[in-house]
Amino acid sequence: xxxxxxxxxxxxxxxxxxxxxxxxxxxxxxxxxxxxxxxxxxxxxxxxxxxxxxxxxxxxxxxxxxxxxxxxxxxxxxxxxxxxxxxxxxxxxxxxxxxxxxxxxxxxxxxxxxxxxxxxxxxxxxxxxxxxxxxxxxxxxxxxxxxxxxxxxxxxxxxxxxxxxxxxxxxxxxxxxxxxxxxxxxxxxxxxxxxxxxxxxxxxxxxxxxxxxxxxxxxxxxxxxxxxxxxxxxxxxxxxxxxxxxxxxxxxxxxxxxxxxxxxxxxxxxxxxxxxxxxxxxxxxxxxxx
Numbered sequence: 001x002x003x004x005x006x007x008x009x010x011x012x013x014x015x016x017x018x019x020x021x022x023x024x025x026x027x028x029x030x031x032x033x034x035x036x037x038x039x040x041x042x043x044x045x046x047x048x049x050x051x052x053x054x055x056x057x058x059x060x061x062x063x064x065x066x067x068x069x070x071x072x073x074x075x076x077x078x079x080x081x082x083x084x085x086x087x088x089x090x091x092x093x094x095x096x097x098x099x100x101x102x103x104x105x106x107x108x109x110x111x112x113x114x115x116x117x118x119x120x121x122x123x124x125x126x127x128x129x130x131x132x133x134x135x136x137x138x139x140x141x142x143x144x145x146x147x148x149x150x151x152x153x154x155x156x157x158x159x160x161x162x163x164x165x166x167x168x169x170x171x172x173x174x175x176x177x178x179x180x181x182x183x184x185x186x187x188x189x190x191x192x193x194x195x196x197x198x199x200x201x202x203x204x205x206x207x208x209x210x211x212x213x214x215x216x217x218x219x220x221x222x223x224x225x226x227x228x229x230x231x232x233x234x235x236x237x238x239x240x241x242x243x244x245x246x247x248x249x250x251x252x253x254x255x256x257x258x259x260x261x262x263x264x265x266x267x268x269x270x271x272x273x274x275x276x277x278x279x280x281x282x283x284x285x286x287x288x289x290x
Contacts, residue, residue, distance in 0.1 A: 126227045140254070162244055163191065237277070238263040243268060245268065
C-alpha cells in the first residue's frame with residue numbers, strides 16, 4: 001500500500017504544477033493585453049481620432065435626407081492630400097440634440113479642426129462648434145447658417161423657392177423618449193431628384209431617395225443658439241441651382257457672416273455631384289490655418 005501511494009504522489013504534483021503554469025500564463029497574457037489596450041471606451045475614441053500630423057482634422061457633417069456616404073468623393077480627395085477625415089452620423093433628431101452629439105464627437109479630436117456642414121448640417125456645426133477652441137474654420141456647403149434665435153423654417157419662409165414643401169414631403173410618426181410621438185420628414189421619391197440632386201444621374205438619385213435618412217420635422221421650428229461663425233472664420237459654397245435651400249438664402253447667409261464665398265452651378269447635393277470644387281473649398285479653409 002505504501003508503495004502504491006508513493007507511486008501516485010508524483011502524478012498529483014505534476015498535475016498541480018501544470019495547472020499552475022497555465023494560470024500564470026493566462027495572468028501574464030492578460031496583463032500584456034491590458035497594457036496594450038485603451039483603459040476605457042472613451043480613451044479608445046480619443047486615441048482613434050488623435051492627430052499626430054501637421055494638418056488639421058476635417059470633420060464632415062451631413063444634413064437631412066442624406067447620410068455620411070454622400071461625402072465619399074470629397075473624402076477621397078482630402079485623404080489623397082494627406083488630411084485626416086471624420087464623417088460622423090448626424091442623428092437628425094433636433095437642433096440641440098444633434099449639435100450636442102456632434103460637439104461630443106469634436107471633443108474626441110485632438111488638434112485643429114476644419115468643421116464642414118452640408119444643408120441642415122450647417123445649422124448643426126453653427127451650434128456644435130461654439131466654445132470649442134480646436135475648431136479653427138467652418139465650411140458651409142449649400143447650408144443653413146442661422147443667427148441666434150433663427151430657425152431653418154423661418155429662413156426658408158423669407159426666401160421662397162424651396163421644394164421642401166408639405167406636398168413634397170412624406171411624414172412618418174416615430175416614438176420619442178418621453179412617450180410622445182414625433183414626425184419624420186422624407187422627400188417624396190417622385191420629386192427627390194429634382195428637389196435634392198437634379199444634376200446627379202437618375203440611377204444615383206433613385207438610390208439616394210431610397211436610402212435617405214429622415215429628419216424630425218420639429219427641427220424646422222427649433223431656434224438656433226449662439227452662432228460659432230461670429231468668432232470662427234467661415235467659408236461658404238453657394239449652389240446656384242439649389243432647389244432645397246434657395247440660392248438667394250445661401251448668399252444672404254454667406255454675406256452676413258463675411259464668409260469666403262464661391263458659387264458653382266450645382267444642385268443642393270453639391271458634395272455628390274461636384275466633389276472636386278467642394279474639396280477645393282475645404283482645402284482652402286485648411287490651408288488658411290498655416
